[in-house]
Amino acid sequence: MSATPDRTARLGANDIRARKGAEPIVCLTAYTTPMARLVDRHCDLLLVGDSLGMVVHGLPSTVGVTMEMMILHGQAVARGASHGCMVVDLPFGSYEQGREQAFRNAARLMAETGCQAVKLEGGRHMADTVAFLVQRGIPVMGHIGLTPQSVNTLGGYRVQGRGHHEAERLVADAVALADAGAFSVVLEKLPEMLGRRITQEIPVPTIGIGAGVDCDGQVLVVDDMLGLFADFRPKFVKRYAELAATAEAAITAYAAEVRARRFPGPEHSFGEGKPA
Numbered sequence: 408m409s410a411t412p413d414r415t416a417r418l419g420a421n422d423i424r425a426r427k428g429a430e431p432i433v434c435l436t437a438y439t440t441p442m443a444r445l446v447d448r449h450c451d452l453l454l455v456g457d458s459l460g461m462v463v464h465g466l467p468s469t470v471g472v473t474m475e476m477m478i479l480h481g482q483a484v485a486r487g488a489s490h491g492c493m494v495v496d497l498p499f500g501s502y503e504q505g506r507e508q509a510f511r512n513a514a515r516l517m518a519e520t521g522c523q524a525v526k527l528e529g530g531r532h533m534a535d536t537v538a539f540l541v542q543r544g545i546p547v548m549g550h551i552g553l554t555p556q557s558v559n560t561l562g563g564y565r566v567q568g569r570g571h572h573e574a575e576r577l578v579a580d581a582v583a584l585a586d587a588g589a590f591s592v593v594l595e596k597l598p599e600m601l602g603r604r605i606t607q608e609i610p611v612p613t614i615g616i617g618a619g620v621d622c623d624g625q626v627l628v629v630d631d632m633l634g635l636f637a638d639f640r641p642k643f644v645k646r647y648a649e650l651a652a653t654a655e656a657a658i659t660a661y662a663a664e665v666r667a668r669r670f671p672g673p674e675h676s677f678g679e680g681k682p683a
């Protein structure tokens with residue numbers, strides 16, 4: 408096997424599924440074309456997450472995110488990504504009512520963005536919906552543990568699956584999603600030991616976010632790990648850069664130079680002569 412992965416072929420849901428127990432699956436979110444270009448060069452999977460409602464649109468939770476927002480950002484990401492498997496979140500309210508509603512909206516995401524798969528939140532109660540979609544040609548990624556679209560019934564963004572009973576429920580959720588045909592399952596904010604156990608018990612890859620190092624892959628919101636969405640610092644986010652601080656320093660310098668008439672300089676200004 409070559410040291411550098413093949414950057415030409417487009418990865419699909421089946422390629423991601425085949426990575427179970429193999430090299431870790433590298434995932435980040437992307438919401439825009441320029442970020443998708445960067446992420447696509449280094450990741451196996453790009454997630455157009457409904458977190459875009461909070462990160463890009465300033466919403467207080469993901470509950471207000473619409474199909475139109477997911478399609479617009481999905482189309483932007485599609486223009487920047489040619490290698491990674493592109494997965495788009497089904498937003499709150501677009502799939503919970505029944506499997507026909509879920510199919511209609513998932514098919515619309517696939518057709519209008521060109522994504523390779525969709526993701527939806529929920530365990531056993533969504534297994535029937537997952538099977539319905541998969542049987543009709545739509546690869547589905549599951550998402551259990553902390554499911555942010557249920558923040559109002561969960562009562563916050565706490566660690567999930569602590570205690571024997573809760574842990575067993577989450578194992579059953581993961582097994583039900585895999586049995587229904589999900590090609591992968593996101594595990595969000597649960598104990599490291601439970602992340603390891605679910606990873607051992609299901610035949611498809613787990614992608615962790617705050618679920619420990621033993622998952623088959625990891626995902627983060629790219630703005631979080633870049634320090635762009637700077638006031639959000641949950642324990643599971645590692646800051647690989649401080650881009651908000653870098654941007655603030657640049658904007659401060661620009662504001663001072665404009666006020667002092669030091670910007671624009673001659674090198675940014677145009678003379679009267681003919682263009683060279």
Ligand SMILES: Nc1nc(=O)c2c([nH]1)NC[C@@H]1CN(c3ccc(C(=O)N[C@@H](CCC(=O)O)C(=O)O)cc3)CN21
Binds near residue numbers: 461563596638
């Ligand atoms: N930018 C961003 N990153 C995410 O990981 C993310 C989103 N947005 N939006 C959708 C969900 C919501 N998620 C969350 C939200 C809150 C916590 C959390 O731990 N909240 C802490 C406070 C953290 C802080 O702001 O410093 C809490 O105590 O509720 C975790 C995951 C994960 N997802």
Ligand SMILES: CC(C)C(=O)C(=O)O
Binds near residue numbers: 436457459550627628
């Ligand atoms: C955090 C990931 C898993 C997500 O669902 C999102 O970005 O919306």
Ligand SMILES: [Mg+2]
Binds near residue numbers: 456457458496
């Ligand atoms: Mg999401």
